[in-house]
Amino acid sequence: MDDTxxxxxxxxxxxxxxxxxxxKLLIEKGYVVHGLIxxxxxxxxxxxxxxxxxxxxxxxxxxxxxxxxxxxDEVYNLAAQSHVRLSFDLPIYTADVTGVGVLRxxxxxxxxxxxxxxxxxxxxxxxxxxxxxxxxPIQNEQTPFHPRSPYACAKVFGFWQTVNYREAYGLFACxxxxxxxxxxxxxxxxxxxKITQAAARIKLGLxxxxxxxNLDSQRDWGFAGDYVDAMWRMLQQPxxxxxxxxTGETHTIREFLDAAFGHLGLDWHKHxxxxxxxxxxxxxxxxxxxxxxAKRVLGWEPQVSCQQLAxxxxxxxxxxxxxxxxxx
Ligand code: GDR
Numbered sequence: 001m002d003d004t005x006x007x008x009x010x011x012x013x014x015x016x017x018x019x020x021x022x023x024k025l026l027i028e029k030g031y032v033v034h035g036l037i038x039x040x041x042x043x044x045x046x047x048x049x050x051x052x053x054x055x056x057x058x059x060x061x062x063x064x065x066x067x068x069x070x071x072x073d074e075v076y077n078l079a080a081q082s083h084v085r086l087s088f089d090l091p092i093y094t095a096d097v098t099g100v101g102v103l104r105x106x107x108x109x110x111x112x113x114x115x116x117x118x119x120x121x122x123x124x125x126x127x128x129x130x131x132x133x134x135x136x137p138i139q140n141e142q143t144p145f146h147p148r149s150p151y152a153c154a155k156v157f158g159f160w161q162t163v164n165y166r167e168a169y170g171l172f173a174c175x176x177x178x179x180x181x182x183x184x185x186x187x188x189x190x191x192x193x194k195i196t197q198a199a200a201r202i203k204l205g206l207x208x209x210x211x212x213x214n215l216d217s218q219r220d221w222g223f224a225g226d227y228v229d230a231m232w233r234m235l236q237q238p239x240x241x242x243x244x245x246x247t248g249e250t251h252t253i254r255e256f257l258d259a260a261f262g263h264l265g266l267d268w269h270k271h272x273x274x275x276x277x278x279x280x281x282x283x284x285x286x287x288x289x290x291x292x293x294a295k296r297v298l299g300w301e302p303q304v305s306c307q308q309l310a311x312x313x314x315x316x317x318x319x320x321x322x323x324x325x326x327x328x
Contacts, residue, residue, distance in 0.1 A: 013079030057101025087151035099154030184316030213278030223304035246289020
């Protein structure tokens with residue numbers, strides 16, 4: 001590798017939350033950043049410093065050409081059908097995009113390396129959902145998987161394909177097993193953002209009720225901005241490996257409601273109602289990650305607590321709703 005040239009990264013799922021934070025981080029580090037967007041992507045325009053290309057994990061036909069043209073040093077596969085509840089309605093689509101999509105990239109990279117002879121480092125966005133029905137109160141890299149949704153089954157497939165390409169072909173391929181990570185950029189269908197957006201709107205008198213599903217499940221919620229740094233660190237190591245990325249703390253949905261609504265002086269009990277539409281046929285009751293390997297090997301540390309995260313998201317939603325309200 002010529003050290004005088006800027007490094008080149010390709011990010012799938014660049015229009016999502018993690019794509020936003022990772023591209024920002026890599027641009028700050030001097031990378032040339034390319035991103036893959038599906039043809040129906042909500043327009044993110046062409047933000048300065050980003051090179052966007054159409055591509056879809058359900059159709060790998062242009063992956064080889066993209067690799068040959070862009071010649072990335074690092075590929076981050078963040079794209080997926082990532083909504084767990086939705087995966088029960090669209091199991092085959094989810095298996096194709098979230099599972100087989102990983103294999104489309106791995107195989108395209110293997111063939112590209114053979115053709116061009118230059119190494120590519122691959123990051124796979126694996127998920128704590130793979131632990132599912134957990135066998136231990138705290139999960140680390142040794143914890144067995146027990147997926148509980150079509151989404152989680154697809155992620156397990158992607159995980160093992162990544163390991164297998166590493167072992168079979170010597171590909172520099174890493175799995176980041178990321179626990180839930182949130183931010184003001186979180187999609188509105190995920191529970192934390194749904195809560196912070198509703199809290200802001202209720203505070204401003206724009207809505208009164210919030211319909212939710214299971215309030216008893218527990219999640220280990222961290223800040224997406226912290227987690228993308230762990231992804232980058234994984235690809236800078238001398239050897240490829242798999243890492244759990246988590247805060248080590250777990251909270252119920254009720255506790256997140258307390259933090260978000262409480263920050264605005266609201267009592268969520270007056271506004272939240274249960275809607276069976278948001279329940280899942282199989283639930284992941286509790287998740288709590290042990291990131292000691294990532295801390296030891298990568299020197300990574302989470303910087304934002306769950307309480308701070310809820311406050312950051314509520315503040316952002318409040319500011320957004322206030323601006324939006326003025327425009328209406
Ligand atoms: P999760 O995130 O399934 O953990 O996967 P999500 O925020 O969707 O659900 C977390 C928990 O909240 C409960 N819940 C609700 N969830 C949603 N979406 N909407 C509701 O109204 C609601 N009410 C209660 C859920 O039942 C669940 O227990 C996320 C995704 O980002 C995955 O892609 C990623 O892999 C994992 O995090 C790590």
